[in-house]
Structures are given as structure tokens and as C-alpha cells.
Amino acid sequence: MADASRRGASQASVGFREQLRSYYSHHWLTFTESWRRLWATPMSTLLTWLLVGVALSLPSGLYLLLSNAESLRQDWQGTAQISLYLDSSASIEAGETLALELSQRTAVQSAHYLSSEQALQEFEQLSGMVGIISGFDENPIPASIAVILVQSDQLPALSQQLVQELAELELVDEAQLDQQWLERLYQLMQLLERLAWALAILLSVAIVLIIGNTIRLSIENRRAEILIVKLTGGTNAYVQRPFIYYGFLFGLGGGLSCMLILAAVYIWIQPPLQALSVAYGGDFGLQGPGLLDAILLILVSSALGVAGAWVAVYRHLRGIEPE
């Protein structure tokens, strides 16, 4: 095109501005054309979307679950509690006196005595297993004192110390720091988070390969067209553009179908979760994905689609040259 200016009036020449405008209009045309072609084979397009959606929903669902667990953990972390299980010989009065004593301590915010009778009632109410428990000869649930500690930065060390100290008390059978299970939960969550990442990486690779393979097939189907386009002066960029849009649309649809899958699962598990939450006397509700999460998911999915398209284009399209 170096000699464009020297061409005669009869020669076809295109100005830069016109070319730029045409470039954008070609992008738009290719986009709509790709969309039209995808809808020409609705079943296979929907299946690809579903496939990508399912593959994405595993790691993103796990991520959602983890972020819910994380917010719960943070809610609970603030309240460190020591449960003192009292010796069965301890009387109610002695237990109440001990609770009062403990609540005087500076490190203790409050101490609440729960007799074995009260504990049993509470348990029956929560579990609904009224008949079973009354089958025991004597109440198997010990009386306890719930010691809630004052918030402080040194809480972990302090509470450890306090647990040991309280365990020595005569009336106390066992002292348990309820923080421990939170720490274990935290460690479990860290493990699960790594698993989620591993899953996300593996499935991302799978999505790239799935979309790459789908696009490889459509490249093969349009081989004749590609050859003619290349022979009539189509650049690589021109030839590969529709396939890159395919990848984008596969990824976009996959992301949307993943959102639908997550929403369906969310709605499906909501009623039993509500019931569970009520049974525990809590107000725990599952947080669905926020708008930002949704946008991020769809962006990531679209990017994976484009990546898959590039893989296919580099491996298969560039090799198609007229012979």
C-alpha cells in the first residue's frame, strides 16, 4: 500500500479516517455476525455455555461458601468464651456463687450459671429430642458456667492462662476455651481456600481448552472461507477476529450460566438453611454473590473465553495458508 498516493483515479484507495471508521464498523459487524452464527446452532452454543458455567460454578460456589464462613468467623472471634463444666456433686447454690465470684474478675465480662436442668431443657428445645433424653435415668448434661471474657488484644494468651487456672478450681470438672474450634475452623477454611484456588486454576485451564477446542472445530468448518479471505488480502487480524469474538461470547455466556447455577443452588438450599439457623437460635443467613462478584465472575469468564480463542487461533488458524 506504499504507493497509494500514486494510484490513478480508477484505483481503489481508502483514506485513513475512512479506514478507521470502517475498522470499528467491521468490529461491530463481526460481533453481530458471530452472535448470529452462535444462535444458528443454539443447542451446541447452549451446551458450551452450560459446560463453562458448570466448570466455573464449582470454584466460585466454594469461594462463596468460604466468604460466608469467613464473615461468620469474624462475628464470633470477638466473643471469647470459656465453658466451665461443673462437677455433678456441685449444688446449684455453689454454682451460682462461683459464677458471681468469677464475674467480679477484671478479665471477665460476665459469668452465667446454667444448671443441668436448664441445660437439658435448652437442649430438648433446640434438638426436639424430648422423648429420648427423658429415657435416661439421670440427667446426662452437667451444669455449666459460661464465662465471657473482656475484649482485649492479649486475649489469646490471657484466655489460655485463665482456662488453666479455672480448670484447677474444685467445683470445675472441665474448662474449655470455645475459641479453639474457631481456630480449627480457620485452619480448615485456609485448607479449603487453597483447594478452591487449585480447583479454580485447574478448571480455568479446562475452560480454556474446552473453548479452544470448540473454536478449533468452527475454524475447521470455515476453512474454505478463511482461504478465500486470505487470498483476497485478509490480514491475520481480520481472519481471526470473528473467532476471538466467539471465544468472548462463549466465556460471557458461560459466566452468565454460572451465575444462574449459583442462584439456583442458593434458592434451593435457602429453606433448610433458614430452618437450621432458627434451630440454633441464630440469625445466620447465606450471603449470595454481590453485584461486584457477579461482574468479576463474568469478566474472568469472558477473559478465559478470549484466551481459549487465542489458543485455537494460534494453533490452527495461522497454519491455514492458501496453497
Place this chain on the structure above:
Amino acid sequence: MIVFDRVSKQYPNGHQALADVSVEIDRGEMVFLTGRSGAGKSTLLKLIMLMERASSGEVLVAGQNLNTFSRSGIPYLRRQIGVVFQNHQLLLDRSVFDNVALPLEIAGFERRDIERRVRAALAKVGLEATMKHSPQNLSGGEQQRVGIARAVVNRPKILLADEPTGNLDPALSADVMDIFQQFSQVGVTTLIASHDLALIARLQHRTVTLQHGRLFENTEVSRAGEAPISNTLEVQGNGLG
């Protein structure tokens, strides 16, 4: 417009397709390229299109040395060259209009320009009425004319044709050649590979004959029309013998 200077082409499998070929074709000239199958006609056309590169020697097209032509520049070279194939190479899932419009879309023309030029190109080959049809519903001769319309729609400097009448009967072949002559008359350099020697003889243009990859004969014909019939017949005899 097209210069071959001592060009040889050896394929990786050792086949020597062209050996030491020197030919010069001027702007607006119409030249026939003849020879038996495997004589190197297609290779010569492929070198002009940069579908292949010369092993030695120089190929110049429109003043550009193709030996040093970058890979990324190839599409832009091809936009200056219209090509007509033996088996028309039309896209059957698109209308006649869309087939002809393809080179213009690639070159980045605006929609209304495309429409105007496609109409003009189809009118030139007498197929304006079939614009919305599928190429499948056209006859072989009509398909070939659509192929020609596509080749010239971008008003290329050079028009190449590889056995354009190979699948056509004599009357249709004459029609197609007539269209080529019209383009050559408005300044398009036209190079037609063909072994339809009877037709070539009638048309009285310069004929370049290849044999076993070598330039066998380069017959000038005066524009006045005094065809060196005997010469052409000799070529025919050699070419077939």
C-alpha cells in the same frame, strides 16, 4: 508491472517447478500463460501472489521486490491483485452480493461504497439480477463470472486467472475471455494461465509458454491482429508432444 528475473523455484520435496524464468509484463498488457499440467504455470502465479517465494532470482510486482516483502505485508500485496480460479471458489453459504463484496469488506470500504462497487462489478459481468441469489443456484458459467466480479471489484492493478475456462464449454469460455479483454483494455494487467490453445489462438495476445519449468516460448502478437498462427501452432505441437 510484473517482472520475473531469472527466477527458479524448487519445492522442499526437490521438485523443480520453475528454472531460470525471465518474463516481463507491462501495465495493461494481456498475456496468456500456457504449457502442460505441471509445466510451472500455477507456480508462476503463486509467486506473484506470494503464496510461494522464489528459490532464486527476483520477482517484482508493481515495482515492489517480492523477495524482500515482509510476511505481514502479504495481505496488502494481494489487495492489488484480483484472482480468478478454475473452480470459482465462491462461498456457497453467502449470497452472490456478499461473495463479491468480500474483498471490499477486507479492504475496509464503507457500506454504501461496497454496494455501489458490487453493483458495478456485477453489471460488468452481466449478473446484476442474481445479486441476492445463492451461487449454488447459478450455472457454471455464471459462477465463474461471479468469481471474476469478485476479482475485479476492488479495481486491482493486476488480474490473474488460473484456468478460468477449464470447466466451461467453448461459448461460455469465449464470453469469459471477452470480459478479461475488456479489463485489459482499461489498463488492468491481465495474466491468464490456460491450456485452451484454440481459444488462445483466436484471441491473439502475447503467449508465454512454459515447459518443464523453463520458458519455452514468448510469442509477441501485434495489436493489429496479424497473429503468428504458425508460431502458436508450433507451441501447441510442442506443448502436447
